[in-house]
Amino acid sequence: MSDTETMLEEFGRRAAALGVRVDRVPDSAAAASTVQGTATDARVTRLVVSGEVRRRAPGLIQSIEASLDVETATDPAAVRDAPLALTLAHTAYAETGSVLLAEPDLPDRAVGMLSGTLVVVLPTGGLRAGLEDAVAGLRAIASQPGGGYATLMTGPSRTADIERVLTVGVQGPGKVVVVFVDHLL
Amino acid sequence: MTAPSPHDVLRGRQPDVDGIPPDHDGTEHGWPERPFRERYDEALGDERLARNLTAFQQSWRGNRGDAIESIDFGDLRDRLRASKTATIADLETHIATFQAAAERAGARVHHAASAADANRIIRELAELHDVDLIAKSKSMVSEEIELNHDFREHGIDVVETDLGEWIVQVMGQRPSHLVMPAIHLGRQQIGAVLTERLGRDVSREDIAEQVRVVRDEIREVFFTAGMGITGANALVAETGTVMMCTNEGNGRLTSSVPRIHVVIAGIEKLVPSFEDAVMQLRLLGRSATAQTLTSYTTFITGPTPGHEMHIVLVDNGRRQMAALPEFREALNCIRCGACSNVCPPYREVGGHVFGHIYTGAIGLVVTPFLNGLDAVAGPQSLCVSCNACATVCPVGIPLPRQILDVRKMVVRKKGLHPAKRVAFGVLSRPAAFALASRVGAKAQLPLTRGGTFVRTQLPVLNRQTRWRSLPAVARRPLRDRIRVGETQPPLRPVVPNGAAGRTVALFPGCITDRMYPEQGQAVNDVLRHLGVRVVLPVGLNCCGLPANNSGDEPNARRMARQTIRALERTRADHIVSGSASCVAMIAQDYVHLFREDPVWLPRAERLAARVTDFTSFLATVAELPAGSLAVPVPGSIVPDGRVTYHDSCQGLNALGLAAEPRRLLADVMGLRIDELAESTLCCGFGGSFSFEYPDVAERLMNRKLDDAESTGARVIVTDNQGCIMHLRGGADAGRRPLRVVHIAELLAERMRLLGAARSVE
Ligand code: SF4
Ligand code: SF4
Numbered sequence: 042m043s044d045t046e047t048m049l050e051e052f053g054r055r056a057a058a059l060g061v062r063v064d065r066v067p068d069s070a071a072a073a074s075t076v077q078g079t080a081t082d083a084r085v086t087r088l089v090v091s092g093e094v095r096r097r098a099p100g101l102i103q104s105i106e107a108s109l110d111v112e113t114a115t116d117p118a119a120v121r122d123a124p125l126a127l128t129l130a131h132t133a134y135a136e137t138g139s140v141l142l143a144e145p146d147l148p149d150r151a152v153g154m155l156s157g158t159l160v161v162v163l164p165t166g167g168l169r170a171g172l173e174d175a176v177a178g179l180r181a182i183a184s185q186p187g188g189g190y191a192t193l194m195t196g197p198s199r200t201a202d203i204e205r206v207l208t209v210g211v212q213g214p215g216k217v218v219v220v221f222v223d224h225l226l
Numbered sequence: 227m228t229a230p231s232p233h234d235v236l237r238g239r240q241p242d243v244d245g246i247p248p249d250h251d252g253t254e255h256g257w258p259e260r261p262f263r264e265r266y267d268e269a270l271g272d273e274r275l276a277r278n279l280t281a282f283q284q285s286w287r288g289n290r291g292d293a294i295e296s297i298d299f300g301d302l303r304d305r306l307r308a309s310k311t312a313t314i315a316d317l318e319t320h321i322a323t324f325q326a327a328a329e330r331a332g333a334r335v336h337h338a339a340s341a342a343d344a345n346r347i348i349r350e351l352a353e354l355h356d357v358d359l360i361a362k363s364k365s366m367v368s369e370e371i372e373l374n375h376d377f378r379e380h381g382i383d384v385v386e387t388d389l390g391e392w393i394v395q396v397m398g399q400r401p402s403h404l405v406m407p408a409i410h411l412g413r414q415q416i417g418a419v420l421t422e423r424l425g426r427d428v429s430r431e432d433i434a435e436q437v438r439v440v441r442d443e444i445r446e447v448f449f450t451a452g453m454g455i456t457g458a459n460a461l462v463a464e465t466g467t468v469m470m471c472t473n474e475g476n477g478r479l480t481s482s483v484p485r486i487h488v489v490i491a492g493i494e495k496l497v498p499s500f501e502d503a504v505m506q507l508r509l510l511g512r513s514a515t516a517q518t519l520t521s522y523t524t525f526i527t528g529p530t531p532g533h534e535m536h537i538v539l540v541d542n543g544r545r546q547m548a549a550l551p552e553f554r555e556a557l558n559c560i561r562c563g564a565c566s567n568v569c570p571p572y573r574e575v576g577g578h579v580f581g582h583i584y585t586g587a588i589g590l591v592v593t594p595f596l597n598g599l600d601a602v603a604g605p606q607s608l609c610v611s612c613n614a615c616a617t618v619c620p621v622g623i624p625l626p627r628q629i630l631d632v633r634k635m636v637v638r639k640k641g642l643h644p645a646k647r648v649a650f651g652v653l654s655r656p657a658a659f660a661l662a663s664r665v666g667a668k669a670q671l672p673l674t675r676g677g678t679f680v681r682t683q684l685p686v687l688n689r690q691t692r693w694r695s696l697p698a699v700a701r702r703p704l705r706d707r708i709r710v711g712e713t714q715p716p717l718r719p720v721v722p723n724g725a726a727g728r729t730v731a732l733f734p735g736c737i738t739d740r741m742y743p744e745q746g747q748a749v750n751d752v753l754r755h756l757g758v759r760v761v762l763p764v765g766l767n768c769c770g771l772p773a774n775n776s777g778d779e780p781n782a783r784r785m786a787r788q789t790i791r792a793l794e795r796t797r798a799d800h801i802v803s804g805s806a807s808c809v810a811m812i813a814q815d816y817v818h819l820f821r822e823d824p825v826w827l828p829r830a831e832r833l834a835a836r837v838t839d840f841t842s843f844l845a846t847v848a849e850l851p852a853g854s855l856a857v858p859v860p861g862s863i864v865p866d867g868r869v870t871y872h873d874s875c876q877g878l879n880a881l882g883l884a885a886e887p888r889r890l891l892a893d894v895m896g897l898r899i900d901e902l903a904e905s906t907l908c909c910g911f912g913g914s915f916s917f918e919y920p921d922v923a924e925r926l927m928n929r930k931l932d933d934a935e936s937t938g939a940r941v942i943v944t945d946n947q948g949c950i951m952h953l954r955g956g957a958d959a960g961r962r963p964l965r966v967v968h969i970a971e972l973l974a975e976r977m978r979l980l981g982a983a984r985s986v987e
Contacts, residue, residue, distance in 0.1 A: 055518070117483050118449060137519045147482060147530050154478050172507065176500040179525055183465035183500075188331030188528025190482070195519040198475040200437060202390030202408050203416055205282055208437040211389060212445065213475025213522065 055138025059196030073104030100226035126156035262604025289516035310558035328466025331528030341371035357452035365457030402577030454480035543595035565615035610912035613879030633777035694955035719757035726757030731798035735805035748974035755977035765792035806877035856896025874946035900937035911952035
């Protein structure tokens, strides 16, 4: 197995244990199908996207727009309790099944914070092995002029505050889908 | 009835719902706290509390065990400890680096010397921006400074947005655990409170529904609050970044949606770099909730565009701690809560009793500095010195030792209990102790009728003794059975071993000497049958452990000096004790007792290097061959060849013995070990603890005896006389079909048999 395959396998195992669905697809068209499939499962036709994913993966957004009403996040109130949202991850880490979301702008951040189901896409090349590999990225994000806001997201929002019984979906997304795209356009 | 707003919910009075113990004195904010004894009695009366906490501790242990399998816990712990220690040693430099970087990124850094300062700084910010509603995510520092209460008095509402925190806030309580604030509550209580507070029916059974209801109540606050307050799990100096770990997602919303974001953090949260932050992450989630990472690990550098970010760095006693070598390491704490999750008394009474605002072991240590010594005077006395917390702490804080240092502070301020003053006065004077023992041995006869237990109940000690029989004082102590100061010649070794030809000085310990001389005799005989010369040194007395554990430093030192003097005279190759507690005291605690004494410290250090416990001596020096004692013994203590092993706290947690005794039992003696369900849990003795807190001691003891009975084995083996005294007493009073023996007694019966066979040959 190649390094990527090994990392994908570990990421998939870790993320699945947290209830995250993980897909690997060859291109943006296939990624669009995954998003559409998720929308069908959730019985929704509206998709809120971050400005970042629209800028960085216009091809993907275009493919999705063929079947869903795509809305770009403008402020948190508009995103509040959106059933389905899409964002772009900076990198992902096999060791923990985490994706790193770099979200300096509030509307983009709101997409990952306030939606019910969150689909996260990223290029397959953005998958790294261990958390020490996150250090350089975190340092770079934090060193930008004006600082930054980054989150290592590891599974859905959850609580076990009442009698240690696990309940997913508190203030953050209750469902997370991660899609690795070999050629993300 | 219209549904109340979040403001109304929080302004509500103490719920008056059946089954919910009120947790405060009836004032609206709930503080000052009720007396410790009152809280203690109430917690003991709440059966559900201990049941919940027991289930929590049991599942946490298993899950944490699985979670740390993917890391080298010991190595990571040592590295994180070293990194945190170095950071605290140069704290002001790291604070300055952090401040410069955070301000470059657009945040403002404030310094709060005290709790009042911190509250004032944040309140002035709120007033400046006309804020009357604040969303807050979990922050123990905000609890420490009683921010909610302070703000309420100034007409500003603070709403907790973490689910568990919100529930305890609504109930007018404090979190009872650093990580699981509502762990003391059950779903029925929560459902009842929600129904009452929200004015509509909320399920008392369906936790998912309760979560949904609370989540919806909180959700609106993010959008209406003018300020969001969060804590920090680390402050990364190199970039001025705040690291925050949450699971629910409320921390991200609190730090993002309101226009003013205030971070409140203790100055000890500084880490130099992202490398250090990642190292902390690898241990924090695993230690806290057995997760590899929490759902959200957020790194915030500077404000959200168009917003303000303020970082309040709180001292409030931390610099004072940093200046004290005894307590400095407590600043390494990463607030994972693991120390509560293994603590036996915490399990029985919960965090509202075992701690103050910070709960569990670390709470007992930091509270004197953060909230005053009085706040912890009662709770600290509940620590049974079992050392379990130290084994799981991901930064290796010497918590049990620090708790004893707090206890010594309490004793210095409030004095020692009169009964202890008398007892340690006698114990520390060898002639008086010897006289008391001999008088006791005679005076007890009407109560013991020549047996090994004092079974008669004394009304005055009913609570202390109704559930256990006390041991009789031996008519002939060990010192009358073995000639003191005379080296006994070795016997012909009954098995090939590495100890033959050595000389051992025996330190029996005072319980063995006076109560269980047959166990000291067993150790003596085992050593001699290995071909070892054994001497019982002149001048032995108590090692001082009971006084040390009670915070009586002067008498502990006095007994330590007696022991050092007596033992350093012997030229034996090894000093061996059959009491794991005495060995932990001599080899570990003496050095701390004499840390500032240039004369006695080197003597304590030299002695520490020579002392070893009986089990370790057999494992590392004698190295008995497998099967060498697997012989049938007529009339054996273990007729069916089955035993269970009780790990004494000092043996397991202080001396690190786990495999060694099991190897002796199973491999060397060929016995079958039926393991106890929670073999690492304290039996509840703890010396004077079992007299001060008999209810907790009884519960822990019965749990241990129940577990032992359910193994099917009828013999409990251990290596510590305190546990033997406690468990034997409980087994006798409860008429349980259990025998409790020292491991030396099993070895001795085999060696005596082999020795006798040899002499016939
Ligand atoms: S030593 Fe034992 S009783 Fe004391 S705080 Fe630690 S775990 Fe609890
Ligand atoms: S003292 Fe150690 S175990 Fe306890 S909360 Fe702090 S880091 Fe965790």
